[in-house]
Amino acid sequence: MIELDTLDRKILRALIEDATQSATALGRKLGLSQPATWRRVKRLEEAGVIAGRRLELDAGKLGFGVTVFLGVKLATKGRVSLEDFERTITAIPEVQTVEHILGVYDYRLRVVARDIADFERVLRRRIMMLPGVGDVEANVLLTEERRAGPIG
Known part of the structure; x- marks a missing residue:
């Protein structure tokens, strides 16, 4: 089990809102450099905390009401x-x-x-x-x- 600090939790919340944002954009939001943000995200992925990023489709707009x-x-x-x-x-x-x-x-x-x-x-x-x-x-x-x- 990985220890999550406040910054890790902020990163996770931001990625939940928009998993497509770049490390640069994410770092800008959180006051981190792009490399520092990337390292933290990579660490969370390698630990299995971030299990993947999924595309969410709107079933209704695809005709499935x-x-x-x-x-x-x-x-x-x-x-x-x-x-x-x-x-x-x-x-x-x-x-x-x-x-x-x-x-x-x-x-x-x-x-x-x-x-x-x-x-x-x-x-x-x-x-x-x-x-x-x-x-x-x-x-x-x-x-x-x-x-x-x-x-x-």
């Missing part, structure tokens, strides 16, 4: 392997995330669709047809507020 969280419980009959399920479910492009969870359901999926009718098509023709799928529960996303998470 509905997001559904789907709880999936695998059927005990047939004993489909978790690896087989994960491999087949991740091949469905509308499935954005696959989370193996502990609780009533075995998996939580984030599924995007153009509209409810499109979601029903994906559910009936793709997800429910997979071997091993038992019970499912759908929850439609109404609004979403994303937070960065704890920085310490």
Whole structure:
């Protein structure tokens, strides 16, 4: 585990706001030189604190107006392997995330669709047809507020 000082936390907060900014721009914001900023960011990356930088797409602007969280419980009959399920479910492009969870359901999926009718098509023709799928529960996303998470 890496020790984070106040400056490291400021760097992380700034990168959460905009991960595309250069070390020069970031350093200017924080009162650091470009080389000092770059070294700190590199140290955070090498320690695994910064695990990557991702591109965030606006699903609505791409024509996907509905997001559904789907709880999936695998059927005990047939004993489909978790690896087989994960491999087949991740091949469905509308499935954005696959989370193996502990609780009533075995998996939580984030599924995007153009509209409810499109979601029903994906559910009936793709997800429910997979071997091993038992019970499912759908929850439609109404609004979403994303937070960065704890920085310490």
